[in-house]
Amino acid sequence: xxAVGLTAVxxxxxxxxxxxxxxxxxxxxGLSALLPRKPQRAPRWLPVCRQKTSVSFLNRQxxxxxxxxxxxxxSPGVIFIPGYRSDMNGTxxxxxxxxxxxxxxxxxxxxxxxxxxxxxxxxxxxxxxxxKDVLSIIDELAEGPQVKKEVExxxxxxxxxKYHEEGFYHIPYSFIKEAEHHCLLHSPIPxxxxxxxxxxxxxxxxxxxxxxxxxxxxxxxxVDVILRKHSDHRMKExxxxxxxxxxxxxxxxxxxx
Numbered sequence: 001x002x003a004v005g006l007t008a009v010x011x012x013x014x015x016x017x018x019x020x021x022x023x024x025x026x027x028x029x030g031l032s033a034l035l036p037r038k039p040q041r042a043p044r045w046l047p048v049c050r051q052k053t054s055v056s057f058l059n060r061q062x063x064x065x066x067x068x069x070x071x072x073x074x075s076p077g078v079i080f081i082p083g084y085r086s087d088m089n090g091t092x093x094x095x096x097x098x099x100x101x102x103x104x105x106x107x108x109x110x111x112x113x114x115x116x117x118x119x120x121x122x123x124x125x126x127x128x129x130x131x132k133d134v135l136s137i138i139d140e141l142a143e144g145p146q147v148k149k150e151v152e153x154x155x156x157x158x159x160x161x162k163y164h165e166e167g168f169y170h171i172p173y174s175f176i177k178e179a180e181h182h183c184l185l186h187s188p189i190p191x192x193x194x195x196x197x198x199x200x201x202x203x204x205x206x207x208x209x210x211x212x213x214x215x216x217x218x219x220x221x222x223v224d225v226i227l228r229k230h231s232d233h234r235m236k237e238x239x240x241x242x243x244x245x246x247x248x249x250x251x252x253x254x255x256x257x
Contacts, residue, residue, distance in 0.1 A: 054069070055067050055068070055069055055117055056069065056070065057118075058110075058136060058137065058141065060136055060140075063113070063136070064113035064114070064118060064119035064120035065118065065119040066110055066111065066112075066113060066118045066119075066133055066136060066137065067088070067110065067111045067116060067117035068088070068109065068110035068111070068137065068141065069088060069097075069110070070107070070108045070141060071097055071101055071106060071107040071108070072106055073100060073101070073103075073104050073105045073106035073107065074105055074106065075105075075106065075255075075256075076105065076106075076251075076252055076255040077105055077106030077107060077108065077142060078096060078100050078105065078106070078108070078248060078252075079107075079108045079109075079110075079137060079138065079142060080092070080093045080096050080097070080107070080108070080109040081134055082109075082110075082111070082112060082115070085115055085122070086115075087111045087115055087116030088109035088110050088111050088116060091236050091241070092235070092236065092241065092244065093109045095241045095244070095245065096245065096248065097109060099248065099249075100248075103249075103252070105252060106143075108142065110133070110137050112125065112130045112133050113125060113129060113130070113133055118133075123172055125175060126174065126175050126178040126179070127175070127179040127181075127182045128178055128181065128182065131182065151176065154173075155172065155173045155174075156170050156171065156172055156173060157170070157171045157172075158170055158171075159171055161205070163233070163234065184217065185210075185214070185217055187217070188217055188218075188219050189214070189218040189219065190219055191218050191219065192219050192220050193220055193222070194220065194222040194223075194254055194255075195215075195218060195220050195222065195223045195224070196223075196226065196247045196251065197211040197214060197215060197224070197225045197226065198226050198235065198240075198243065198244065198247065199211040199225070199226070199228070199231075200227075200228045200232050200233065200234075200235050200240070201227050201228065201229050201230070201231065202229075202230060202232045202233075203232060203233040204232070205233040206233065208227055211227075226243065226247070228240060
């Protein structure tokens with residue numbers, strides 16, 4: 001599955017030597033059931049003056065350097081995984097870092113190769129390469145619709161999007177073909193850890209039913225699907241951000257106990 005704009009919060013399997021939660025954007029219990037559980041912790045996340053985190057670069061042999069910002073803190077930490085062509089300076093990424101800072105937890109946000117401040121050419125990017133980027137960040141830093149035939153001929157798909165200033169995302173055909181090797185919904189997904197899927201029901205890019213499919217296929221027993229009735233693809237409203245940080249708060253508690 002190419003999870004474009006899918007808002008997901010997952011506490012990764014502790015099979016590696018780090019204890020981190022991973023948050024992916026770029027897809028549920030109701031909101032009323034979630035928020036009242038932590039009323040005493042909500043005041044700790046406040047919109048204070050942000051202390052800027054300096055940009056660092058992860059050097060990799062024969063691979064583009066990745067730009068990242070790391071906030072040091074206690075475990076479990078949070079890694080923000082951007083959506084398609086999104087960078088580490090988005091609203092959600094900054095809000096999560098601020099939230100982690102308020103609790104004293106570590107946080108990492110980064111740019112994919114070919115995006116933002118990272119090295120690489122965007123037209124040469126693939127899902128597989130971005131997957132390697134995510135694994136590099138984890139290992140080194142942490143303690144859609146059917147395409148028409150003309151895409152093959154032109155070599156690029158101009159995907160309409162109201163989220164791009166040009167009105168389109170120009171996706172190379174090579175990116176689409178390579179992504180076919182990473183489809184997940186046709187068989188069980190071997191992830192056995194706490195997972196939270198957040199999805200806006202007004203999402204016009206990724207149907208919220210995709211979150212239900214993911215929840216059905218993942219092998220983990222601890223999976224919650226949280227639907228926001230009036231939220232769109234980006235889930236950038238204040239209430240969406242609040243739900244996101246509360247969900248991360250719950251995962252941190254689960255990993256810490």
